[in-house]
Amino acid sequence: MTAPHIIEIEHLSKEFELNGTTIHALRDVNLSIAKGEFVCLIGASGCGKSTLLRIMAGFETASGGAAKMWSKPITEPGPDRGMVFQDYALFPWLTVRDNIAFGPTERSRPKNEVRDKVESFIDLVGLRKFAEAYPHQLSGGMKQRVAIARVLANDAEVVLMDEPFGALDAMTRERLQEELLEIWQRTGLTVVFVTHSIEEAIYLSDRVVVMTPAPGKIESDNPITLVRPRDVSAPDFNEIRRLLGGKLHSHHGRKAA
Amino acid sequence: MKDSAASVAIPAPLETRPAAATNAVPLLIRAKPLLLALVVPLLFLVLWQLGVTWTKSRLIPPPTEVAVMMWDFAVGGIWDDAFSRTLHVHLIMSLSRVYGGFLLATMVAIPLGLLIGRVMLARQMLDPMLQMLRPIPVTAWLPLSMIIFGLGGTSAFSLVFLGAFFPILLNTVFGVRNVDPKLFEAAAMLGCQGTNVFRRVVLPAALPSIFTGLRLGHGFAWMVIVVGEMTGVPEGLGAVIMDARTLSRTDLVICGMIVIGIAGFLSDKLITLLSSRMLSWSPQHSR
Numbered sequence: 435m436t437a438p439h440i441i442e443i444e445h446l447s448k449e450f451e452l453n454g455t456t457i458h459a460l461r462d463v464n465l466s467i468a469k470g471e472f473v474c475l476i477g478a479s480g481c482g483k484s485t486l487l488r489i490m491a492g493f494e495t496a497s498g499g500a501a502k503m504w505s506k507p508i509t510e511p512g513p514d515r516g517m518v519f520q521d522y523a524l525f526p527w528l529t530v531r532d533n534i535a536f537g538p539t540e541r542s543r544p545k546n547e548v549r550d551k552v553e554s555f556i557d558l559v560g561l562r563k564f565a566e567a568y569p570h571q572l573s574g575g576m577k578q579r580v581a582i583a584r585v586l587a588n589d590a591e592v593v594l595m596d597e598p599f600g601a602l603d604a605m606t607r608e609r610l611q612e613e614l615l616e617i618w619q620r621t622g623l624t625v626v627f628v629t630h631s632i633e634e635a636i637y638l639s640d641r642v643v644v645m646t647p648a649p650g651k652i653e654s655d656n657p658i659t660l661v662r663p664r665d666v667s668a669p670d671f672n673e674i675r676r677l678l679g680g681k682l683h684s685h686h687g688r689k690a691a
Numbered sequence: 692m693k694d695s696a697a698s699v700a701i702p703a704p705l706e707t708r709p710a711a712a713t714n715a716v717p718l719l720i721r722a723k724p725l726l727l728a729l730v731v732p733l734l735f736l737v738l739w740q741l742g743v744t745w746t747k748s749r750l751i752p753p754p755t756e757v758a759v760m761m762w763d764f765a766v767g768g769i770w771d772d773a774f775s776r777t778l779h780v781h782l783i784m785s786l787s788r789v790y791g792g793f794l795l796a797t798m799v800a801i802p803l804g805l806l807i808g809r810v811m812l813a814r815q816m817l818d819p820m821l822q823m824l825r826p827i828p829v830t831a832w833l834p835l836s837m838i839i840f841g842l843g844g845t846s847a848f849s850l851v852f853l854g855a856f857f858p859i860l861l862n863t864v865f866g867v868r869n870v871d872p873k874l875f876e877a878a879a880m881l882g883c884q885g886t887n888v889f890r891r892v893v894l895p896a897a898l899p900s901i902f903t904g905l906r907l908g909h910g911f912a913w914m915v916i917v918v919g920e921m922t923g924v925p926e927g928l929g930a931v932i933m934d935a936r937t938l939s940r941t942d943l944v945i946c947g948m949i950v951i952g953i954a955g956f957l958s959d960k961l962i963t964l965l966s967s968r969m970l971s972w973s974p975q976h977s978r
Contacts, residue, residue: 493876519876528972540882588882
């Protein structure tokens with residue numbers, strides 16, 4: 435790949451102390467993500483996929499190696515990398531509209547520019563009727579739409595998603611997956627998506643990065659070339675599912691033995 | 692004019708009766724909370740009256756006498772003494788001290804609480820000192836405040852300030868420390884930094900807790916005002932109670948108590964109203 439990478443992870447390691455013992459959350463992780471790619475990080479809990487995402491976000495610092503965006507080291511959170519949390523993390527005292535406007539307002543853009551942008555993203559995520567509602571009045575799916583719109587309205591180049599649909603029911607989840615793909619295809623965003631659902635990872639991404647725990651590291655990097663929209667019940671989909679399932683579980687097998 | 696406390700209350704339910712034939716149900720339903728709220732106070736007045744009559748006590752006046760005194764205290768024309776028609780003067784004096792002390796406490800305690808709750812250095816430097824000052828009852832400050840501020844209003848004002856200060860401060864700190872850490876991360880990744888975090892995240896997130904502190908502090912302010920005004924201030928509801936006690940005017944003592952009760956109740960309602968307006972986003976606070 436000759437295109438410059440928007441995100442580069444080089445020999446990254448992360449250790450922390452827990453009751454006097456050192457935990458290797460991540461060890462020698464290398465990963466390059468091109469602009470516009472949709473990459474899923476998948477693995478059992480404790481494999482460091484969320485830690486890796488949080489380092490990309492700038493919420494945590496690496497113990498060794500580097501995480502870079504456009505070749506510049508990531509040292510702190512910034513509006514160029516938007517985060518979508520599993521538990522939404524919306525500001526409960528702000529309406530849907532004001533939650534989406536939070537970032538643009540912070541950067542003191544001209545008022546009508548902010549307003550037009552916010553209104554367009556309210557429409558994009560289909561929450562026109564709920565623009566004046568507060569988060570506690572929304573369903574989980576609606577909250578996550580707000581969280582996505584909030585990041586998009588802030589001109590994030592990379593959207594980091596930490597099991598964003600994990601708390602949603604199956605039907606809402608499928609709808610949001612479709613909507614996310616639609617937005618991604620329309621905007622050319624770069625998405626890094628953490629999940630522990632193999633099906634979700636294959637359905638969404640260009641690449642599925644399989645991670646294994648203790649110490650957290652990348653087991654394999656699997657390009658998914660299936661034509662979109664993907665059919666989760668198609669034989670080739672299931673073939674990939676079986677393959678990735680094997681890679682995920684081989685580790686469990688070793689551990690159990 | 693027999694019973695002023697009751698005469699305020701009774702007309703409302705009475706007036707619902709004639710209308711009962713036309714739209715009885717909605718009116719009764721709307722008046723129900725009011726009617727229920729009145730049951731216990733009215734029962735109390737009856738028991739008070741009966742108790743005084745039966746025991747033939749001369750030390751405690753019956754509610755009827757207190758009502759007469761209240762009338763004289765408020766509009767005059769009965770006893771025509773030093774206390775006739777002075778209610779507004781004392782009430783305004785006490786209100787100004789309560790609200791003055793309370794507002795000053797609010798203006799100092801909220802920023803300080805935000806700082807202590809959010810900034811480690813501020814917490815480490817200020818918290819131990821404040822925790823030591825906190826258990827000291829406000830009344831224990833009385834002699835010292837009389838020395839520092841002298842006899843008079845400033846001393847009462849300073850006690851009100853102290854009384855309101857700690858509940859507001861502690862609840863602000865509590866509110867700040869309990870902000871969901873995810874919200875700080877969300878703000879950071881949206882580009883919100885530095886002092887803007889206080890204004891856009893910490894303050895609104897801690898607001899429910901701050902309002903709890905304001906209500907508590909406001910309650911303390913009214914409690915402390917009486918003690919504060921017993922230190923030789925000429926005007927104020929506390930001063931009235933103190934003077935009336937010296938003159939064995941128990942009916943006036945009770946009048947002072949009733950006015951404080953009603954004023955405190957109404958201004959607490961004001962805060963509740965303000966809080967449910969400002970916290971309409973919170974399912975626990977909006978109504």
